Structure formats: C-alpha cells, structure tokens
Amino acid sequence: MAKTLVIGANGFIGSHLVEALADDGHTVTAFDRFSGGTTTFATGAAKVVAGEFLSRSDLEEAVTGQDAVFHLLSTTTPATAENDPTLDIRTNVAQTVELLEACVHAGVGHFYFASTGGAIYGPQDKTSYSETDRALPISPYGIGKLAIEHYLSYFRTRHGLASTSLRISNPFGTRQRVNRRQGLIPIALRQIALGLPVVQFGDGSMIRDYVYVEDLVRMIIPLVDRTTEHTLYNLGSGVGSSITEVFDSLRRVTGVDFDIEIRETPATFVDSVVLDTKRYSDEFGSPTLTSLDAGVAATYADIRTQLAGA
Incomplete structure (x- = not known):
C-alpha cells in the first residue's frame, strides 16, 4: 500500500478521494487550508495537514515521504479564470510547477x-x-489545465517524475459547495431549493458528460493499485445529457416546476462534450455508474442540508 497525499483534500472531489484511498488500505495525508476548522471527509484514518497551496514551504513539507501525490486543488473556477486569465497563470499554473519541483x-x-x-x-x-x-x-481554464499537462510531460522527461493526467468530465454530487458557483447541476439545485429561477444558457441543447463523484473516485483507485499502460485517461460517464434532459431530471427528483431564465451562451462554451472512456474500460473494466436521477437526488439532499446550516 502507498503513502498518499491529497492536495485539496477538503474539497468536493478531494474529500471523497481521501475516504476511498483510506478504504483501499493506503496511508493518506490530507492537505488543505481547512479554514472552517472542520473536515468534510468522514474517515478518521487520514492525517490532516493544514497548509497554503501558494506556500512553497508548506508544499515541500507535505510531499516529503509520500509515494503518490494527488493534485485536486484549483484556485480558480472556469468563471473566475475567464474574468482574470492571469490569476490562473499566476496561481494554478505557476504554483503547480513549484509543486512538481518539490515532488x-x-x-x-x-x-x-x-x-x-x-x-x-x-x-x-x-x-x-x-x-x-x-x-x-x-x-x-482549459488552457491552464493543458499547460500543466505539458509540464507533467516535461517533468517526466527531464526528471523522471511519473505522472498521470485525469481528464475529468463534469463531476457532480455531495459536498459540492453551493457558494462556489461551479457546475450546472449544483447551481440549478441551489436555485430550486431557494425558490429562485434556474439559469439556462442557450436553447437547452448544450450537451455535457456528467459523472457522479463517488463513481469518479472509484475509477481513480485502480490507477493507484497497479502499473498503468498510459499517462492520460478520460474519466466520465461516457454518456451525454443536454441541459433540457438535466432539467427534466431535476423536475422529477425535486417535484418542482421551476422557472427558467434564458441567457446568451458565452463565447467560450462549446456545444457538446462527451468523453470516450474506452481506454479506461479496456484496461480496468467498465465502472458501475450511478443514474442521473439517483445522483441528483443525493446532491439535492446534501444542498438542502448545506443551506439549512448556513
């Protein structure tokens, strides 16, 4: 079993991965700011390390003695990166290079x-x-992620640091913070819970590949347990759902016939993105996937709990 470090461990995907790694028998160190003073993951097996991603010394201390490092932290969202592209370069890209040097x-x-x-x-x-x-x-946001993938290639070539890029589709699920304003499903469910209109970009035909977060982390674990054939994997459901289809699911689950506010589609949005996950399934088998309605139901319950405690 490996000594693993999860950077962004108190976040949406990171908290689920901490639990999954611990359940799989790995030693887990959870690195994040933990600014709220509590952990979002349930396991008590993880060592909690509070630190700043933008601090080189904090990162150097955290990676010491680790076999595997999972970098799940992002200082921007697609929207904030769009509003200030240099912020993404100065923080996400530049600091990830420092993290790679520390590794x-x-x-x-x-x-x-x-x-x-x-x-x-x-x-x-x-x-x-x-x-x-x-x-x-x-x-x-996408340009920054690709730049980091290229730096991974450089560090493999120049320094022999083995690495794997996980091209994750559109994850959703429990612990997705409603105040971060990222992801169609959690944003829409928050609006529904508050009795507010749901924003729709375009005519509802935009297609995305949605993957429930617990399914996602189950896909990641086998990558740690064995030597992989590739350095890059698409991770998603492999199924496309339009905005209209997602909204139909939200209505079925919540029982609310919510109002829709239609806005113009931003220029940087693409019409359709569905991931081909054959590379992953050929190597590791086809994952068991949670249905859209079941995932939405769990997410809605979690969002209502978050709002009640706010």
Whole structure:
C-alpha cells in the first residue's frame, strides 16, 4: 500500500478521494487550508495537514515521504479564470510547477493531476472525444489545465517524475459547495431549493458528460493499485445529457416546476462534450455508474442540508 497525499483534500472531489484511498488500505495525508476548522471527509484514518497551496514551504513539507501525490486543488473556477486569465497563470499554473519541483526533490514516485475533460478538447464538432484527439481549449481554464499537462510531460522527461493526467468530465454530487458557483447541476439545485429561477444558457441543447463523484473516485483507485499502460485517461460517464434532459431530471427528483431564465451562451462554451472512456474500460473494466436521477437526488439532499446550516 502507498503513502498518499491529497492536495485539496477538503474539497468536493478531494474529500471523497481521501475516504476511498483510506478504504483501499493506503496511508493518506490530507492537505488543505481547512479554514472552517472542520473536515468534510468522514474517515478518521487520514492525517490532516493544514497548509497554503501558494506556500512553497508548506508544499515541500507535505510531499516529503509520500509515494503518490494527488493534485485536486484549483484556485480558480472556469468563471473566475475567464474574468482574470492571469490569476490562473499566476496561481494554478505557476504554483503547480513549484509543486512538481518539490515532488522531484522529495523523491515522490507518482503524481496524479485532476485535469479537465469538459474544457480541454474545445469545439471540434465530434460526438465524443478520446485521449488521442487534439486538445484545443478556448477558455483560460482549459488552457491552464493543458499547460500543466505539458509540464507533467516535461517533468517526466527531464526528471523522471511519473505522472498521470485525469481528464475529468463534469463531476457532480455531495459536498459540492453551493457558494462556489461551479457546475450546472449544483447551481440549478441551489436555485430550486431557494425558490429562485434556474439559469439556462442557450436553447437547452448544450450537451455535457456528467459523472457522479463517488463513481469518479472509484475509477481513480485502480490507477493507484497497479502499473498503468498510459499517462492520460478520460474519466466520465461516457454518456451525454443536454441541459433540457438535466432539467427534466431535476423536475422529477425535486417535484418542482421551476422557472427558467434564458441567457446568451458565452463565447467560450462549446456545444457538446462527451468523453470516450474506452481506454479506461479496456484496461480496468467498465465502472458501475450511478443514474442521473439517483445522483441528483443525493446532491439535492446534501444542498438542502448545506443551506439549512448556513
């Protein structure tokens, strides 16, 4: 079993991954700011390390003695990166390079990076995207993720740091913070819970690949337990759902016939992104996936709990 470090451990995906790694028998160190003074993950097996991602010394201390490092923290969202592209460069990109340098100096065995499958391929009018397709992002968020993937390649070549990029589709689920304003499903469910209109960009035909967070972390665990054939994997459901189809699910689950506020689609949004996950399933088998309605139901219950405690 490996000594693992999860950076962004108190976040949405990170908290679920901490639990999954611990359940799989790995030693887990959970690194985050923990600014609220509490942990969002349930396991008591993880060592909690409070630190700042933007502090080189905090990162150097955290990676010391680790076999594997999972980098799931992002200082921006697609929206904030769009509003200030230099912020993404100065924080996410530059600091990840410092993190990679720290991993090299600490002798870390493997680095796992949470990239994006939803923004990195760009508008190419394909029914689905595989890892062999060109990455042509048109948003600062996607451009930053691709830049980091290229730095991973550099560090593999120059320093021998093994790494894997995880191009994750559109994750949703419990512990997705409602105040972060990222992701169609949690944003819409928050609006519904508050009795407010739900924003729809365009005519409702925009398609995305939605994956429930617990399914996602179950896909990640096998990558740690064995030597992999590739350095890049698409992780998603492999199924596309339009905004209209998602809203139909929200109505079924919540029982609310909510109002819709239609807005113009931003120029950097692409019409359709569905991930081809055949590379993963060929190597690890097809994952068991939670249905959209079941995932929405769990997410809605969690959001209502969050709002009640706010």
